Ligand SMILES: NC(=O)c1ccc[n+]([C@@H]2O[C@H](COP(=O)([O-])OP(=O)(O)OC[C@H]3O[C@@H](n4cnc5c(N)ncnc54)[C@H](O)[C@@H]3O)[C@@H](O)[C@H]2O)c1
């Protein structure tokens with residue numbers, strides 16, 4: 001059953017590519033969520049991704065206690081298609097048209113395959129965009145804040161497992177050394193953690209060398225004998241089979257939609273592996289962007305909200321333990337309580353981020 005408020009699927013009039021915008025909920029406020037520009041075997045796979053990712057954004061904002069709703073945009077690129085600069089600009093303008101058609105009920109930001117410069121191009125057509133470069137009035141790259149937020153979640157888990165928030169001397173395996181993963185790996189290395197890392201892109205080995213980290217292949221790393229596994233690449237990495245092979249005590253990472261199927265959260269719990277829901281561990285970037293650009297709080301206040309992810313995870317782990325739940329159930333109940341407590345009309349216009 002479709003539980004989204006509105007889903008639009010366009011063939012971009014300039015690019016002729018499938019542009020999908022999914023607004024899951026505006027109950028807490030106008031929806032926000034990133035634009036994923038990624039290759040899919042079929043555009044319907046992009047639709048599935050948009051539906052799941054937008055629902056996760058609703059939970060992300062609800063648990064963070066922010067008055068925003070969940071949405072996501074996906075451009076489903078056919079396998080093998082590389083965009084030259086002109087076609088990329090065309091597709092971004094097509095996305096901007098689709099966003100504009102939502103009349104403010106959805107604002108976009110960066111996600112996998114897009115960044116602040118792309119947001120600047122979208123901003124040529126619609127003001128409902130965040131994370132544009134600072135010289136254009138945006139809050140810029142979200143990934144350092146996402147990395148800080150994941151670090152905050154890791155501290156809460158470390159305190160639970162080892163009695164200290166410090167990650168010095170802990171072993172962590174970081175899967176994916178992209179914008180968030182590499183930034184997080186640097187923060188962890190600076191704190192004295194022992195790192196094992198991977199990426200499908202062999203060029204990322206230079207980051208491993210720079211950080212004195214052990215390099216493993218993407219297939220090997222998931223079963224690495226480490227304290228904490230940190231998924232920082234794409235979704236659906238935690239399958240039933242992989243959970244049986246894990247040798248870590250916790251899984252905490254920024255990758256969106258880590259569970260291949262929802263029951264995997266229970267399997268992790270039965271194996272006594274703490275899993276912090278990705279919509280909590282990955283929320284730092286959007287907390288910073290939305291707080292500064294849409295809610296106009298100071299940078300210091302926004303950073304404090306990102307650091308508060310540590311308290312949120314502490315509370316979720318406490319609740320889960322007290323109620324005999326998984327952290328995922330505790331987070332889901334918290335989100336549902338906050339969603340039920342409000343009733344906003346569908347499609348309330350978003351404030352412009354300009
Ligand atoms: N950028 C943000 O602020 C932000 C915020 C919230 C959540 N996230 C999520 O975090 C994840 C990473 O985002 P990002 O912005 O760093 O993206 P990115 O595209 O910069 O990095 C992703 C990295 O993962 C690698 N990768 C892809 N498949 C892999 C695999 N199977 N094994 C190992 N490595 C693989 C890619 O080569 C790339 O280096 C995504 O799931 C994204 O949705 C990002």
Ligand SMILES: CC(C)[C@H](N)C(=O)O
Nearest residue numbers: 033034110111142286
């Ligand atoms: C920056 C933000 C929209 C990010 N892509 C997220 O999933 O939270």
